[in-house]
Amino acid sequence: MTDLAVSEARAAHPAASERRDIGIKRRYAAERRFKLYGIVAIAIGLIFLVALLWSVFSKGYTAFFQTEIRVPITFDQSIVDPKNSGGKDTKALSMANYPRLVQNGIVALLGIDPSDRTAVRAANALVSQSVRGQLRDIVLGDITTIGKTQEVWLYAASEVDSAEKGQYDLSVEESRRPLKDQQLQWLQQLRDDDRLQQRFNWGFFTFGGSSRAETAGVGVAIVGSIYMMVIVLVLSLPIGVAASIYLEEFAPKNRLTDFIEVNINNLAAVPSIVYGLLGLAVFVNGFGLPRSAAVVGGLVLTLMTLPTIIIATRAALKAVPPSIRAAALGLGASKTQMVFHHVLPLAMPGILTGTIIGLAHALGETAPLLLIGMVAFVADYPSSPMAPSTALPVQIYMWANEAERAFVERTSGAIIVLLAFLALMNITAIILRRRFERRW
């Protein structure tokens, strides 16, 4: 058609071309509107995420620091080794009255009259009651310290720690705050002598449950969580993948397999607390496994994770193009060879991602663990998965219930540790997916 013919045609139908333009404008407007909705939705999501992270980190970062007081401790032989065994009687050494050493040290340091019992008690309250273990370890580690004087960094009491971190309002009247004027004055004195410091809190990662905030840590909970994650991974990955491969590649499509599929999808939606009850009834009461043991927690979380892994694996297997299957079968590969040589390697990134997301889910799960008794107060590292242990989210739950001020920051600190583990797992998932991803 020539240009002339085009313009003639347009002139003949002016209304039609006008209506078309309006339609285009409207479509562009709709597109812009839709983009705006999307941006708003993402912005709302980001705001919530930032608010959450801000609240956790602003409260929790102080948990990684602990106020400590440097006190010259004289390891007086009459107190440490009253029977003068020369350091051979380790039982006596570990039972010695170490708090007395600390009291002597701090009284001397602050220049308090030892006969003023109120003042001595107030001064003693500045340091943690956990010093017994710390000093015992020093003595047992090196017998020759007996009789010598040594500068030791002692944990400050949790009230001092909280005050140092500005978590108490010290301007209120004296009787209504945990630290009295006299104690604040001593703290100032210590600070001036460079004996009061906030140091990195390694103990937070190594200690277990404790009623004293300054010696409460997530170490034991981390070990319990790791035990459970290993159990979940070892059990749910092979079982889940085997079940998915059978259902997806080998099982006939009939009512029975449809029924199984519906049930697997339903299981993924069952509230986790129900799994806890199931675990209590089956594993603890039925099989007689010990309560609050990581092995029971791991089994319960395995049941919970299985549907997630099966669904993710089946989706990954389905996504493998049929042409690859046809190619393998056409060459005379058996079905098993087709699955294990071609389909499974191609589905691997999806399977791994699903598994790690399932694991991350299990890592953060609390409710079922409460029911099987993992909420117990556990101060010692579990020696095996059969020993009583606790888990990170349960530790958070327990600390959140503590009344003491110092546990607030520890709760947030534990949440940060948990989030760090989750982030680590998700990054692993992404890296694995990138590494195994193959295009076809």
Add this chain to the structure above:
Amino acid sequence: MNQTIVPAASVLHPTAAFARPVKMRGEKVTVHYGAKQALFEVNLEIPERQVTALIGPSGCGKSTFLRCLNRMNDTIEGARVGGMITLDGEDIYDPTLDVVELRARVGMVFQKPNPFPKSIFDNVAYGPRIHGLARSKSDIEEIVVTSLRRAGLFEEVKDRLHEAGTGLSGGQQQRLCIARAIAVSPEVILMDEPCSALDPIATAKVEELIDELRQNYTIVIVTHSMQQAARVSQITAMFHLGNLVEVGPTEKMFQNPDDKRTQDYITGRFG
């Protein structure tokens, strides 16, 4: 599925007149997909070391028939095959016959090039490896090189045998798939519209290759292109609505077909 049918004298087709012995024979082959019947009592003989082209409009059952020849229809849910298909006189649907062995003897090349997401070498070596055709590494290498040479691909890829097969061009990928198929030394190669995803130059190369492969292999090719059927095949079979309309030497089919439907299809009146 495996009822034995005594071939009547009328089953004999013009192909029987050819000097070539019959490699594969289909007798009263019917295929159902669920309730729908896709193929109606097809009788067809595939002569040895010839190219047999299956033509016909879309949905006429030519691909279905092709997929019966190496039992790829087994993999489709709800597909049922009736009648009898023999390879060298053996019923391939006999329950005692192993489908894996059958597919090693009857290879297949698909419509879309579908190399494995592995290296070119591994693509070709896969078949010989799973069938245990090679005892040593050097045997495998020899098979790979010979297969790639026969598929006319070796010169183009000899410097990058260990790069991904999926990185090749479409035509090269299809020739790689042919190399992969001939690496297991099949007797019959089935090709399902092997050039439909290729440009004319790549198509010409594949057609040339098919012509060469005829020396050693029996080839059955499904094609939508009349010219391709005319160029590469010696026998042409025309399908329509699940029936075999006519089969004969390609020259005769294109110049003087017996059936009006063949005439109409070849001249482009429908299809």
